[in-house]
Amino acid sequence: MSAIEITFMLGKILAFFGIVVALAALSTLAERKVSAWIQLRYGPNRVGPFGILQPLADGLKFIFKEEVVPDGANKLLFRLAPAMVATPALLAVSVIPFSFPVMIDGVSHAMSIIDVPIALLIILALGSLQVYGILFGGWASNNKYSLLGGLRSSAQMVSYELTLILSILVVMMLSGTMNLTDMFYDQETGQVLLWTIFKFPVGTIAFGLFLIAAFAETNRHPFDLAEAETELVGGFHTEYSSMKFALFFIGEYAAMVTMSCLLVILFLGGPTLFGLLVGIENTWVRALLGMGVFLAKLCSFLFLFIWVRWTIPRYRWDQLMHLGWKVLLPISLVNIVLAGVWVIYIAPTWGG
Amino acid sequence: MYYDFLNVAVLALGGLGFVYVNLLIFSLIRPNKPSKLKLSTYECGMEAFGSSWVRFDMRFYSVALIFLIFDLEIAFLFPWSVAFRDLGMIARVEGLIFILILFVGLIYVWVRGDLDWVKSFSQGRAIRLGPTAEEEAMLLRMQVEQALSEASALRTVEEGESSTEATV
Numbered sequence: 023m024s025a026i027e028i029t030f031m032l033g034k035i036l037a038f039f040g041i042v043v044a045l046a047a048l049s050t051l052a053e054r055k056v057s058a059w060i061q062l063r064y065g066p067n068r069v070g071p072f073g074i075l076q077p078l079a080d081g082l083k084f085i086f087k088e089e090v091v092p093d094g095a096n097k098l099l100f101r102l103a104p105a106m107v108a109t110p111a112l113l114a115v116s117v118i119p120f121s122f123p124v125m126i127d128g129v130s131h132a133m134s135i136i137d138v139p140i141a142l143l144i145i146l147a148l149g150s151l152q153v154y155g156i157l158f159g160g161w162a163s164n165n166k167y168s169l170l171g172g173l174r175s176s177a178q179m180v181s182y183e184l185t186l187i188l189s190i191l192v193v194m195m196l197s198g199t200m201n202l203t204d205m206f207y208d209q210e211t212g213q214v215l216l217w218t219i220f221k222f223p224v225g226t227i228a229f230g231l232f233l234i235a236a237f238a239e240t241n242r243h244p245f246d247l248a249e250a251e252t253e254l255v256g257g258f259h260t261e262y263s264s265m266k267f268a269l270f271f272i273g274e275y276a277a278m279v280t281m282s283c284l285l286v287i288l289f290l291g292g293p294t295l296f297g298l299l300v301g302i303e304n305t306w307v308r309a310l311l312g313m314g315v316f317l318a319k320l321c322s323f324l325f326l327f328i329w330v331r332w333t334i335p336r337y338r339w340d341q342l343m344h345l346g347w348k349v350l351l352p353i354s355l356v357n358i359v360l361a362g363v364w365v366i367y368i369a370p371t372w373g374g
Numbered sequence: 375m376y377y378d379f380l381n382v383a384v385l386a387l388g389g390l391g392f393v394y395v396n397l398l399i400f401s402l403i404r405p406n407k408p409s410k411l412k413l414s415t416y417e418c419g420m421e422a423f424g425s426s427w428v429r430f431d432m433r434f435y436s437v438a439l440i441f442l443i444f445d446l447e448i449a450f451l452f453p454w455s456v457a458f459r460d461l462g463m464i465a466r467v468e469g470l471i472f473i474l475i476l477f478v479g480l481i482y483v484w485v486r487g488d489l490d491w492v493k494s495f496s497q498g499r500a501i502r503l504g505p506t507a508e509e510e511a512m513l514l515r516m517q518v519e520q521a522l523s524e525a526s527a528l529r530t531v532e533e534g535e536s537s538t539e540a541t542v
Contacts, residue, residue: 088405093413112389165415180441191455198459340491347489
């Protein structure tokens with residue numbers, strides 16, 4: 023292992039970790055800015071130009087606030103829960119490739135922190151771990167609202183996880199791999215029609231299912247019943263304050279970033295742009311341009327998450343369960359059968 | 375390959391460090407002035423009563439059980455779907471039969487009513503907590519009719535009174 027490889031490795035870790043934390047922090051600002059824009063207000067505009075330093079100020083404030091652990095709370099689980107939500111969300115970055123691979127000394131290096139063949143499994147496993155954190159947080163708070171919020175949130179996450187996994191299975195059938203770098207390579211040979219979302223009808227349905235399930239998985243509006251303000255105050259984090267509260271939020275936003283990354287890689291061809299970037303000889307230039315494309319797609323999905331939150335009313339709990347189990351689950355099971363037919367009969371003739 | 379996992383170790387240290395530095399080290403500079411009122415659980419300003427670890431709805435448990443079974447079966451589908459392109463026709467059809475079994479399981483829990491969050495009263499399985507929609511409508515209609523007849527009776531009485539007043 024040469025010195026340049028080690029630098030590249032550490033650089034990747036720093037850069038990708040930084041990207042996700044920065045995006046998570048900036049999307050809290052974007053959330054408030056976009057909501058203000060939708061509701062004809064100004065939003066935060068005092069800290070720095072256009073309020074751009076607001077996340078930093080919030081972070082500082084979180085550090086200096088008192089931490090309250092309520093009486094009768096289970097101290098161990100109460101302290102463990104925020105870490106159990108935030109850590110898996112931050113670690114899920116490790117397998118996401120942000121761009122095309124680069125060549126160092128004639129060896130191809132993937133632009134993800136680790137390049138493993140089971141990347142999707144790792145992301146799903148880490149995503150499932152977050153449920154424990156939420157359930158612990160809700161249970162340990164010694165608060166009825168928190169308990170109900172934690173229960174709701176975990177029931178909702180497991181219900182929609184089935185749809186999420188089934189729509190990922192469809193993409194895996196279409197591309198024949200679980201490695202995310204191979205997955206976006208499979209979607210580009212110079213043609214738009216090879217992006218999974220354009221593989222009508224299978225890929226399009228899978229995209230829709232994944233999008234809805236992603237909203238539910240990250241406890242975002244319109245499925246944010248775990249923290250429906252009018253019913254459960256703050257849901258599972260009612261009793262949390264200071265940095266613990268902030269970690270729940272970082273976990274939520276980092277999960278949102280991971281979900282957007284998955285959406286981009288699985289359905290929109292990752293860093294590919296209509297085959298324009300494949301022809302570039304210098305792998306470093308190609309990787310940089312690809313990363314720009316990737317981040318642009320990623321940010322548009324983050325914007326979608328925020329946009330939906332401020333325009334669509336919230337679901338009722340029984341409607342949510344009805345949608346998850348009786349609408350999305352049968353559709354996704356049928357979609358797998360369709361994908362089988364698609365791969366056998368249509369794929370050989372698709373896109374020339 | 376093995377140094378790939380060194381990357382993971384570094385990242386994991388970074389991630390855990392980020393979380394625990396925030397939680398533990400910064401806790402040294404935070405104020406800590408607990409009071410009885412501050413430490414009481416939040417219940418919208420009302421005084422909290424009873425334990426919070428109450429018995430919760432059974433349906434959360436049944437949802438978790440159904441999820442567990444489905445998730446387990448889907449886990450078996452992972453290798454099949456990755457290899458789907460290269461599989462022979464028999465293996466593909468076998469996988470589809472497996473999905474069919476999954477589907478039958480879904481129909482079973484659906485028909486049993488385990489997926490209904492609000493239990494339907496017409497099925498007869500669930501405990502009847504109140505009148506059905508039809509019965510309720512009928513009851514309402516009867517009440518309205520009764521009220522109407524009472525009102526008309528009252529009106530005739532009033533008319534009778536007014537007519538007697540007129541004659542007087």
